[in-house]
Amino acid sequence: xxxxxxxxxxxxxxxxxxxxxxxxxxxxxxxxxxxxxxxxxxxxxxxxxxxxxxxxxxxxxxxxxxxxxxxxxxxxxxxxxxxxxxxxxxxxxxxxxxxxxxxxxxxxxxxxxxxxxxxxxxxxxxxxxxxxxxxxxxxxxxxxxxxxxxxxxxxxxxxxxxxxxxxxxxxxxxxxxxxxxxxxxxxxxxxxxxxxxxxxxxxxxxxxxxxxxxxxxxxxxxxxxxxxxxxxxxxxxxxxxxxxxxxxxxxxxxxxxxxxxxxxxxxxxxxxxxxxxxxxxxxxxxxxxxxxxxxxxxxxxxxxxxxxxxxxxxxxxxxxxxxxxxxxxxxxxxxxxxxxxxxxxxxxxxxxxxxxxxxxxx
Amino acid sequence: xxxxxxxxxxxxxxxxxxxxxxxxxxxxxxxxxxxxxxxxxxxxxxxxxxxxxxxxxxxxxxxxxxxxxxxxxxxxxxxxxxxxxxxxxxxxxxxxxxxxxxxxxxxxxxxxxxxxxxxxxxxxxxxxxxxxxxxxxxxxxxxxxxxxxxxxxxxxxxxxxxxxxxxxxxxxxxxxxxxxxxxxxxxxxxxxxxxxxxxxxxxxxxxxxxxxxxxxxxxxxxxxxxxxxxxxxxxxxxxxxxxxxxxxxxxxxxxxxxxxxxxxxxxxxxxxxxxxxxxxxxxxxxxxxxxxxxxxxxxxxxxxxxxxxxxxxxxxxxxxxxxxxxxxxxxxxxxxxxxxxxxxxxxxxxxxxxxxxxxxxxxxxxx
Numbered sequence: 001x002x003x004x005x006x007x008x009x010x011x012x013x014x015x016x017x018x019x020x021x022x023x024x025x026x027x028x029x030x031x032x033x034x035x036x037x038x039x040x041x042x043x044x045x046x047x048x049x050x051x052x053x054x055x056x057x058x059x060x061x062x063x064x065x066x067x068x069x070x071x072x073x074x075x076x077x078x079x080x081x082x083x084x085x086x087x088x089x090x091x092x093x094x095x096x097x098x099x100x101x102x103x104x105x106x107x108x109x110x111x112x113x114x115x116x117x118x119x120x121x122x123x124x125x126x127x128x129x130x131x132x133x134x135x136x137x138x139x140x141x142x143x144x145x146x147x148x149x150x151x152x153x154x155x156x157x158x159x160x161x162x163x164x165x166x167x168x169x170x171x172x173x174x175x176x177x178x179x180x181x182x183x184x185x186x187x188x189x190x191x192x193x194x195x196x197x198x199x200x201x202x203x204x205x206x207x208x209x210x211x212x213x214x215x216x217x218x219x220x221x222x223x224x225x226x227x228x229x230x231x232x233x234x235x236x237x238x239x240x241x242x243x244x245x246x247x248x249x250x251x252x253x254x255x256x257x258x259x260x261x262x263x264x265x266x267x268x269x270x271x272x273x274x275x276x277x278x279x280x281x282x283x284x285x286x287x288x289x290x291x292x293x294x295x296x297x298x299x300x301x302x303x304x305x306x307x308x309x310x311x312x313x314x315x316x317x318x319x320x321x322x323x324x325x326x327x328x329x330x331x332x333x334x335x336x337x338x339x340x341x342x343x344x345x346x347x348x349x350x351x352x353x354x355x356x357x358x359x360x361x362x
Numbered sequence: 363x364x365x366x367x368x369x370x371x372x373x374x375x376x377x378x379x380x381x382x383x384x385x386x387x388x389x390x391x392x393x394x395x396x397x398x399x400x401x402x403x404x405x406x407x408x409x410x411x412x413x414x415x416x417x418x419x420x421x422x423x424x425x426x427x428x429x430x431x432x433x434x435x436x437x438x439x440x441x442x443x444x445x446x447x448x449x450x451x452x453x454x455x456x457x458x459x460x461x462x463x464x465x466x467x468x469x470x471x472x473x474x475x476x477x478x479x480x481x482x483x484x485x486x487x488x489x490x491x492x493x494x495x496x497x498x499x500x501x502x503x504x505x506x507x508x509x510x511x512x513x514x515x516x517x518x519x520x521x522x523x524x525x526x527x528x529x530x531x532x533x534x535x536x537x538x539x540x541x542x543x544x545x546x547x548x549x550x551x552x553x554x555x556x557x558x559x560x561x562x563x564x565x566x567x568x569x570x571x572x573x574x575x576x577x578x579x580x581x582x583x584x585x586x587x588x589x590x591x592x593x594x595x596x597x598x599x600x601x602x603x604x605x606x607x608x609x610x611x612x613x614x615x616x617x618x619x620x621x622x623x624x625x626x627x628x629x630x631x632x633x634x635x636x637x638x639x640x641x642x643x644x645x646x647x648x649x650x651x652x653x654x655x656x657x658x659x660x661x662x663x664x665x666x667x668x669x670x671x672x673x674x675x676x677x678x679x680x681x682x683x684x685x686x687x688x689x690x691x692x693x694x695x696x697x698x699x700x701x702x703x704x705x706x707x708x709x710x711x712x713x714x715x716x717x718x719x720x721x722x723x724x725x726x727x728x729x
Binding site: 037038167168169172173175176179180183194195196197200201202220221224225234235236237238239240285287306307309310311312313316318325327329332338 | 399527528529530532533535536539540543554555556557560561562579580581583584585594595596597598599600652654672673675676677678679682684691693695704
C-alpha cells in the first residue's frame with residue numbers, strides 16, 4: 001500500500017488550465033476524496049496519477065518515488081471508472097481472473113482462483129461468479145468492476161465517480177459498502193465525485209476543487225463546520241447554506257436593508273473589529289435557524305412561509321422577510337402552512353462570516 | 363390555468379403495456395410529480411397529456427374538454443424536455459420572444475410579456491447575450507423563460523434537471539418550486555429522483571411497470587406508504603426492512619420474530635389487533651422502519667437489540683450509523699454528535715408508533 005503526493009502539478013489543454021499547480025498529500029490507507037463541480041479538474045487529476053495524462057509541470061509521487069516517467073501499467077494503481085468496463089461475454093469469474101493473467105504477474109492457476117474467491121467473498125458476489133456479465137444488474141456490474149480493481153491488490157485505488165450511474169437506492173447501499181471495503185482492505189483510496197454527500201459520508205479527508213485549484217482540505221467535519229470560503233460553504237451541506245449581505249455596526253449585525261438586526265457574541269466582536277460599518281457575507285445553515293410559532297427571546301424574526309419543501313423526515317421552509325428569502329428546517333410535526341407567519345430564531349453563534357471582497361472566511 | 367384529468371389510460375407498444383389503466387386528477391395550479399424508475403411509464407404518460415402520443419384506451423380532459431385526440435400544438439401546453447434546448451445563434455431576447463413572434467403577437471404585447479418573464483426570472487442583465495456566453499444556470503432560466511412567456515395552460519417537464527451536478531440540481535429545485543409558486547400554473551413533472559419529487563411536488567404519483575402505485579402529498583407517501591415498492595422508493599436514507607414471522611410470546615401476546623436473528627420485537631396492541639383482524643398472523647410480514655425512527659443507545663435498554671456498528675457515515679447535519687442485523691444492513695439516523703466507533707457494540711430499538719408493516723407476499727401495507 002502507498003501514499004500519493006502531488007507537487008505543484010499543472011496540466012493545460014490548449015488555453016485552459018485544467019490543474020493549476022496542485023499540491024496534495026494522501027496518506028497511506030487514507031480514503032481521500034476530491035470533490036468539485038463538473039469541469040473542476042477532478043478527473044484530470046486522477047488521470048495524471050494513473051499516468052493516462054502527462055503533466056506540464058510538477059511531479060506525481062507514489063510510495064515516495066516520482067512516477068512521472070513510468071507508464072500506467074507499471075505504476076500499480078487500479079482505476080475504477082464511472083462507466084463500468086467489463087467484458088460482456090465473459091463470466092464474472094473470467095472478468096475477475098483477467099487482470100491476474102497479465103505477463104507482469106505470472107501467477108499460478110491455484111493462486112488465481114484463491115484470489116478470485118477472496119475478492120468474491122469481500123464483495124458478496126460469490127453466487128454470481130459463473131454468470132455472464134450482460135445478465136447482471138447495474139449494482140452487480142459495478143461490484144464486479146470494483147472486484148477487478150481490487151483482485152490484483154494495487155498500491156492505490158483511483159475511483160472516478162463509480163456510483164454516479166447507479167440509482168439512488170443502490171448508491172446509498174454502495175456508499176456504506178465502499179466505506180467498509182476500504183476499512184477491510186486497508187489500502188489507499190483516491191476517490192473523485194461531484195456529490196457532497198458521498199464526500200461527507202465516506203471520506204477520511206476531502207479536498208474541495210474548483211477551476212483547477214484546491215480551495216480547502218480537511219475532514220468532513222472541518223469543511224462542514226469551518227468552510228474557508230463562500231464556495232466551500234455553498235458546496236458542502238444540503239439544503240444549501242443561507243447567505244446574507246450584512247453590515248456590522250458596533251456589536252450588531254444588520255441583514256439586508258435592516259430586515260433583521262442581530263446582536264453578536266463577544267468572541268465574534270473581536271474578530272470583527274476591522275469590519276465596523278463594512279459589508280460582509282453572513283452564512284447560516286438551515287438547521288441553525290429554528291422555527292417557532294411564538295416569538296423567542298433573542299434574534300427571533302417574524303417571517304412568512306413563502307413555500308415549503310416536505311422531505312418526509314423534515315420540512316425545508318423557505319421563509320420571507322421583506323425581500324429576503326432563506327431556508328430553515330422545521331419538524332413536520334409543526335405542520336406549518338404556506339402563507340403562515342412564523343418566527344425564525346437565528347442561532348447567530350453558529351454563523352459563518354465571509355469577507356465580501358475576497359469571499360474568504362473571517 | 364388548467365385542470366387535467368386522465369381516465370383509464372392504456373398505452374401499448376407492441377406487446378408491452380407502457381401505461382396500464384391509469385386514472386389521475388391533476389388540480390388547477392397543482393405541481394404534480396410523476397415518479398418512478400426508468401421504464402415505469404411516466405414519460406409515456408406525459409407524452410399522452412401533451413398529445414405527442416395518443417392513448418390506446420381511455421380519455422384525457424383539460425379543463426373539462428376531451429382532448430384525447432387533439433393535436434399537440436392545439437392543447438396550449440408547454441413541454442420542456444431539456445432546459446438547455448436554446449437556439450444558439452439567437453440572443454436571449456431572441457430566444458424568449460421567438461414563440462411570441464411565431465404566434466404574431468403585437469410589438470407592445472411582446473415587450474410586456476418579456477418584461478414580465480425578465481422580472482420573474484431575474485435575467486435582465488443577460489438579454490443581449492448568446493447562449494454560449496451563459497452559465498448553465500442562466501441557460502436553464504432562459505429555456506424556462508421561453509416556456510412561460512406565452513402563458514400556456516400547463517407545463518409538462520420531463521427530467522429537466524436530470525443531467526446536472528448534485529449541487530446545481532438542488533439549487534434548481536428551489537428555483538423551479540419558487541417559479542411555480544410565483545406563476546401558479548398547473549405543472550406535471552416527470553422524474554426518477556425521489557428528492558425532486560419530495561422537494562417540489564404538491565402531490566406525487568408513483569408508478570411502476572405502468573401501474574399507478576400511490577398518489578398523495580409528500581408527507582402522506584412518506585409516512586403511510588401503501589406498499590413495499592413505495593416504501594422502498596421514497597426517503598433517503600431509505601426505509602429499513604426486517605423480514606419477520608408473527609409469533610405468540612409466553613403471555614399470549616402477538617410479537618414479531620425476525621427471521622435471521624434470535625429475538626422478539628414486541629408490537630403495540632393497536633397493531634396486534636390489525637394483524638389478527640386481517641388474519642395475517644400466519645403469514646410472513648415485513649417490518650418497515652425509517653432510519654430516524656430507529657433509536658440507538660450505548661446501554662442495553664428494554665426491547666433493545668444488541669448489535670455492532672458496521673460503518674459510520676457523517677453528513678454534517680446528521681450521521682448515519684449502519685448496523686448489521688443478520689445479513690441485512692439497518693441504518694440509523696442520529697444527531698451529528700453521536701459517532702460510535704466501527705465494530706463497537708451498540709443497542710438499537712424501534713419507535714413503534716411510526717412503523718409500517720407489509721405482507722411479504724403481495725407487498726401491500728396491512729396498516
